[in-house]
Amino acid sequence: MARLNKFQIMDLYVEEITSALKTKNKYSLKKSQIEEVLSENRFIWKLPNNTTRSEFINYLTSKKEILTSIQFGPMSRIETRYIFKKNNVETDVLAINLYSNSYLSHYSAVTFHDLTDEINKSIYVTHEQSPKKSNNLDKDIHQKDIFLAFSKPMRLTNNYLDYNSQRIYFLNGQYTNKLGVIHRQNLFVTDLERTLIDITVRPQYSGGVYEVLEIFKNARDQLSLNRLAAYLKKMNLKYPYHQSIGFFLERANYKEKSITSFKNKFPIKNDFYLTYDMTGSSYNENWKLHHPKNI
Known part of the structure; x- marks a missing residue:
């Protein structure tokens, strides 16, 4: 034989x-x-x-x-x-399994939490980077550095996959040990509070600042501002995004007492910008924030 x-x-x-x-x-x-x-x-x-x-x-x-x-x-x-080849796997499930430590975020998380009426044809996946030592423990940042960073267009990822008539965007995220990430319906996805932080930081991955404002409005009866503030402190972000969040809360008609309580948790030192590369912006004194005129 x-x-x-x-x-x-x-x-x-x-x-x-x-x-x-x-x-x-x-x-x-x-x-x-x-x-x-x-x-x-x-x-x-x-x-x-x-x-x-x-x-x-x-x-x-x-x-x-x-x-x-x-x-x-x-x-x-x-x-x-x-x-x-023969697996009948949902595209979003596949998407979070292409990299380790990944989860649905930004507009995909917004859709998951039913916070928009818009049809989102793309999938957004955050892939957490490895932990890094902070070289800027006091977090002091100069006004000119903020201006330079936000006077340019936001850098967009060029890491994406077209699959099953959808585009999957892979976003590099800072290490947070999956802060605010929950496991639901066979998916890892950011919870409501973490989602609102992420879309404030990168509004272009969630329909832009006008859509972000609508999302804040839709989240009004569900959002825990105490949890959101706790996440912000743990994330230790480079820029003062609490000013942008406070502005969205104000424009979305959250309770004044809740907004004041949130505001008192963070310092407001520098002027900040609601989004990148703005022309003809307005200025909000309360949050020391430059923002598009019509928002």
């Missing part, structure tokens, strides 16, 4: 191979994870020692069509993931 070749041997163990792959991640896999599966099970599956990762991946993608590859990211660092 002729000796079986490596691909015929894989055929004998195809169910075990698929199961082993899914123990690494049932939604998406890196090449390194596929290589781990091969290395950990080569002896058990009686595969020849010269079976390479490329041959194993070729078997999974071309010969058996268990996996299919997707690519995303800026041209300078394209990333590849392998997803199970």
